[in-house]
Amino acid sequence: MKGFRQMVGGAIRLERVEKTYGGAGGVQAIAPLSVEMRAGEAVSIVGPSGCGKSTLMRLIAGLDAPTRGTISIGSTPVDGPVPDIGIVFQRDLLLEWRSVMGNVMLPAEIKRLAGLEVRAGELLKELDVAGFAGAYPWQLSGGMRQRVAIARALLTKPALLFLDEPFSALDALTRDQMNVLLQRLQTTQHVTTLLITHSIAEAIFCADRVLVMSGRPGAILDDIRVPFDRPRRLAVRETPDFTAIGRRIREHFEKAGVLVG
Structure with missing residues (x-):
């Protein structure tokens, strides 16, 4: 993937991407899905455990290959590990x-x-x-x-920053501090950010868009634009608009039986 950085720009495009483990008759982790992420955009993915959030991130990063479909960053197809990327996991390593x-x-x-x-x-x-x-x-x-x-x-x-449940092991106060810090970094570093989280509030607060995933096989149930200007204060979570987005996400999970309303 020589010359990748010059071609990236941070924009991500998935076309009819799906992932099945174990060949024919195996476990389908990702149902066919298509989505685009603009350069410099902060996108969060929220969904139930085992829905394929981390699998989707690995596919975009080139750490695993889709069973079908194509992934590109800028004008470059992803056919192996993407070099121009920073990744943060739940364990700091x-x-x-x-x-x-x-x-x-x-x-x-x-x-x-x-x-x-x-x-x-x-x-x-x-x-x-x-x-x-x-x-x-x-x-x-x-x-x-x-x-x-x-x-x-x-x-x-890096043009891309991927975070896989980076704050889930932290106490509530520290997690709030990290949320404020992350959305500030997204502005100063101008990096396309993909955040995986189980926290609905975190998904909304830290992102420009929230992708809501179904249970396995993972599919995108909703693509929600977050309307709040940056920089954001934690008090935005108490506003009616923030509450409405959270309710919209929870309703998807209630309909799927993931949450009991």
């Missing part, structure tokens, strides 16, 4: 024997890129952990560890 700065700089070392020390420091400052650059992961709280993981994912200025 920090290396305990490396300092915070050492963890953030790891992508530069792997890709043999020089001169990113200044950017690493800027990211740590923006993520409010600059004072811990010389500390080790075991000395940090869960929220601070995820801040470091996000800084590492953004170090090489």
Whole structure:
């Protein structure tokens, strides 16, 4: 995928993509679906456990291949791992024997890129952990560890940032702080963002669009535009418009029997 970065622009397009594991008669994880994500857009995916959210993210990232359909980023078909991407998982996957700065700089070392020390420091400052650059992961709280993981994912200025349940293990207050921080980063870093979450409130607050997925095989039940300007304050979650979007999402799950109304 040589020259990928010059062609990306961060726009994502899926056409009739589906995924089945185990060949004929196997388990269908993703039903045929088509969707587009604009460059610089923040999109969240919410759905019940096992609906294929993480599978869909892996397909877009090129870490797995669809059974049918096509995926493209910019004008480039995805036919293998996408290099211009930062990924943050539920587990931060920090290396305990490396300092915070050492963890953030790891992508530069792997890709043999020089001169990113200044950017690493800027990211740590923006993520409010600059004072811990010389500390080790075991000395940090869960929220601070995820801040470091996000800084590492953004170090090489990827066109895409994918987050797979990154805040689910955090306490409620820390999760709120991370939600505010994430939507601020989306604005300052101009990165196309895909967030997988089980939290309806988080999905709405952090995104420009919310894709609502059905139970397995995963299909897109709704594509909801979020109307709130950025930057956002947590108080927006108490507004009638925010409540209405949350109710619309819950109604889909109630009809599917995922939630009891």
